[in-house]
Amino acid sequence: MSEVQVYRDLGRSFSEWFDYVLEVAEVYDYGRYPAKGMGVWLPYGFKIREYVINIIRKFLDSTGHEEILLPLLIPENILSKESEHIKGFEDQVFWVTHGGLEPLDVKLALRPTSETALTYLESFWIKSYRQLPKKFYQIVSVFRYETRATRAMIRVREVSTFKEAHTLHEDFNDCERQVLEAVDIYSKIFDSLGIPYVISKRPEWDKFAGAIYTIAFDTLLPDGRVLQIGTVHNLGQNFTKVFEVRIQKSDGSIDYGWQTSYGISERIIASVIAIHGDRRGLVLPFHIAPIQIVIIPLITAETRDTVLKYSKKVFELLSSSGYRVYEDLRDELRPGEKFYYWEFKGVPLRVEVGVREVEGNYVTVFRRDTLERSKVSLNELVSYVERVSREYNENLSRRAWQAFKSRIIRLADISKAKEYLNTVRGIVEMPWCGSQECGLKLAELVDGDTLGTPLNEDASGYNCVVCGSKANTFMRLAKKY
């Protein structure tokens, strides 16, 4: 157990639990692959990933985003063209220097992100305000040469699930509108998975390299540390000027385009697993569970035929209603072993079918979230599942938000804040004057990381906890992953 009590019963420290669950539930193989910071999506995890990606796609496609696919490799002269950007990334880029046995003329970077490559292309593609706003996205691998300790899905060298969106606009105001749209889309994506979050404007010293400002979504993992799960950047004209994306505006004048970009990575999947899981293993939201309902026939030699016939009927009933159902007919496992196996995999509903169920024309349904068993008559089963499938996600969401909110505290006392961050962890909000000097000092004093400021929060009446002058906002502090 770590010094900090995890906020759900995981039976062990969060980090041990997380690695154990990914392995035993066969989600993601991390640590076996012979290169640091790179993992393998296993079949079961790959399906969860697909369902999560489909949710992301749904929200982006329905708001006019168009999916594309850019090359992985970015020539050095393109990547380094925007000076702030390359300064932020130069320590973190993997470089391809050789093709076969020959050295390359121009080094090629494994994309750390694609603002440079796409803006270069937009200088050819986009000429007129009539084409705007233009919203592109892609879902790809990005690479960061991470020198710190890595951790499955959370801090890796190959981020193998990175959704990056890039938009182009006629003016600054439309960028501001787009930032709000992106924040709204990301809120809906996280909401649909029951992931709680705070939205903060990152401080100047922690914004994306090349952005005017960055807005970030942070969640809390069960050990109380903060995980950044999404960021939205207003890029202004920083990239379009460098790559000369000149656009004819509606008033006939020519100007450089204006941009935003925003990203979500596989940390969204790490969060779903970390936040909803318990000591029995995964707890998956209903709509991203590869198997939503598992049927376990309880058989003796005498009842075998009757029970299997009934079980098959239940299977047909549920799968014809559109659910992903699996009938576990393995002879080598006892029912209890099957229960354990599928609970660990996070299957939302288990339907038990034995001779009593056959005789009573009902089934026994076990809910993975509440661990409760109910008897449901066969002719009510479909409507029962329909109702529970909705309640299920609401329940996961509600308890995740509850735990999350209980760990956010507003404090004006620096030593209390420091103690809070060292015991509970969570997020502390402290009145702040807004100066970089006080912000950095505050982080040092409370031994925490600065998340930034709430988007709309009135701090009048408060004084900066560092310099004592009038506070104009709150600084959020936490221990970051």
Added chain:
Amino acid sequence: MSEVQVYRDLGRSFSEWFDYVLEVAEVYDYGRYPAKGMGVWLPYGFKIREYVINIIRKFLDSTGHEEILLPLLIPENILSKESEHIKGFEDQVFWVTHGGLEPLDVKLALRPTSETALTYLESFWIKSYRQLPKKFYQIVSVFRYETRATRAMIRVREVSTFKEAHTLHEDFNDCERQVLEAVDIYSKIFDSLGIPYVISKRPEWDKFAGAIYTIAFDTLLPDGRVLQIGTVHNLGQNFTKVFEVRIQKSDGSIDYGWQTSYGISERIIASVIAIHGDRRGLVLPFHIAPIQIVIIPLITAETRDTVLKYSKKVFELLSSSGYRVYEDLRDELRPGEKFYYWEFKGVPLRVEVGVREVEGNYVTVFRRDTLERSKVSLNELVSYVERVSREYNENLSRRAWQAFKSRIIRLADISKAKEYLNTVRGIVEMPWCGSQECGLKLAELVDGDTLGTPLNEDASGYNCVVCGSKANTFMRLAKKY
């Protein structure tokens, strides 16, 4: 025009046509990206790609293949462990040598293919015959440092759509069964897209590096050159011995596992485009068309409201029947321009709606494949589209196979074969004794490439066209891409 007449009317040489179509139909941007051999999937092309990938997935998933995702980077010591394999790839591998500003301890290859990385992992994952057969696949980018002239989708340095399947078996016989299953799956995939092919066992000197043997699917592009569109390899124990994948067999003994692998790339999409297209642009099979039906209202100032109301009704009717329908309401384009635009994009059906259609309660439907117009009454429209959508793919397939077959010829005369390959191109089959010496000599004499031999073909009664001894098979020869 090239010296070789293209076999469909493309209005220009095939290679010019192909580049032109990819660009104007906004499928794939090639040549603008500032690194050789790398292209961009544009929104319209990305959707075509998704529909094709879905077809591939459907056939693999329904035959027990499980999708996974492996890291992109393969450490040098893993990639080079199987000696034949690395010999085949060492000239073609991109190497990552630096992370940030530091040199890496171990060079990392951008995967050219994943036999080595996956077999390494299988040595941990698979221990018993009970887990077999195991069929994995992934759809990823692979990289080849191609020094020849590159060509969009056909010969690139980043193959951004590579489906690689890897299977593991208890014995050689099960590998043989799997090879046949893979050949069957690939046949179905190509059939569903109307891509004609021959299946050949590649000669010894042209098999996959590390395989016992390779079976390949080849098609013909309109210029008569052969394009390899799929390969299936029996790998035997070549990789499992090197990576020590030891498996307990059903008889209790321990043996190294047996493997096959098979791949399909974005050349499948290049083939669809190349084979079905015509001088008006793309012709897409119905089920992979991002837009299956476009509705063009024919409007005058007086009829505007009536026609738009009717058009909307037609739109609702078709989209509620599950088709991907688009209503082109752009005011800035004349109907003729819209016709041209959507024909170029390969939309299978165009529905024209004007005042005459409104009055007669019908629509005018244009088929992109046959270029024919029909009047269809509104209450028969859905069943008409249902029927035509099936006929459409059958028609594309039929005419593609017809053109394909007309270009395959059996010849025993070397100078005639040479002339055929220099004028018609296509595929020539010639009696062959089976010796490597005669095979290589034959390629030289006819100035062609060896595709290999048919899987089951009786050559009795024929003599090898090179040495004159008894032929035991036919060698297929062509000009390869």
